[in-house]
């Protein structure tokens with residue numbers, strides 16, 4: 001059987017973790033995989049998470065199965081952050097816990113494919129795992145340009161054109177905030193136009209929200225996507241707690257789905273459970289239970305909120321520090337100052353990316369994507385000098 005298989009290259013992004021670890025140069029900089037780093041380059045467990053884990057340890061009296069829906073207390077506790085306090089969806093909105101945001105995207109795509117969807121509009125560049133997940137569930141990604149990296153500008157017309165050319169029932173995948181990999185988001189006016197077009201064309205919005213709180217703030221980061229959810233009769237939203245709770249390896253996510261009626265929502269929920277069961281049976285508990293403990297305790301919640309605010313402020317400081325260097329060769333660092341979240345994609349070719357790695361110990365995705373959190377006051381001069389040397 002296995003002699004039929006041929007070697008596959010390792011995932012380019014995840015391979016960087018090991019390459020960086022094995023590099024002995026003290027001046028090396030990790031701008032690869034999307035984990036937040038503090039100014040010392042660490043990714044410590046949040047203080048609020050430690051406290052919540054402690055409480056969980058003290059109070060959890062069973063680790064028996066919860067079911068394919070996972071921890072519904074966690075799902076309910078997140079809801080107001082995403083959809084707003086007292087949202088208007090009532091029982092039309094249902095959610096399940098998933099293994100990370102990836103599990104949520106996977107469950108969304110699989111359920112949509114089984115319901116008859118065949119095409120997903122996907123702005124490129126996108127998170128490199130989006131297209132493989134769409135294809136793995138038997139749908140076709142229909143790509144359009146999200147942003148032009150050479151000019152660091154959003155190609156909003158490309159999205160509008162793609163939406164106008166799509167057929168009713170086609171899915172449009174939208175990054176809720178802090179676009180991965182460009183950091184280039186829609187403004188509120190553009191979100192309103194997307195909402196209008198979604199309604200007019202009968203498109204199905206699938207929103208991927210993996211960085212809420214790392215852009216402008218929790219409310220601000222959800223404001224645009226809420227316009228789309230309000231305009232569409234049906235939608236799905238895949239959520240990740242990896243970054244904004246620092247729970248990466250715990251795999252904490254949720255999929256929310258809004259249906260036209262309460263009855264349809266109940267039917268859809270039964271399909272989400274059945275598809276989850278066939279994939280992973282039940283999601284891992286610990287991370288989601290920790291998030292539930294944080295969000296349902298005022299003191300823990302305040303502490304966590306303050307930690308996310310610190311992360312956001314640091315990211316914005318790093319962006320501002322880079323922006324001061326203006327343009328270096330083909331790279332517009334001033335634009336990085338205007339972008340949001342963990343990532344920006346620099347206008348570098350593969351040779352330049354490799355030269356930065358080989359000659360300067362700077363690790364970034366082959367696409368030129370940088371994780372801004374890998375930068376700090378001490379290593380920015382080395383980074384900028386290295387860019388100058390390969391420009």
Ligand code: LMR
Pocket residue numbers: 013032033034035127129180
């Ligand atoms: C990233 O884009 O670096 C993260 O979302 C990690 C991943 O799973 O790719």
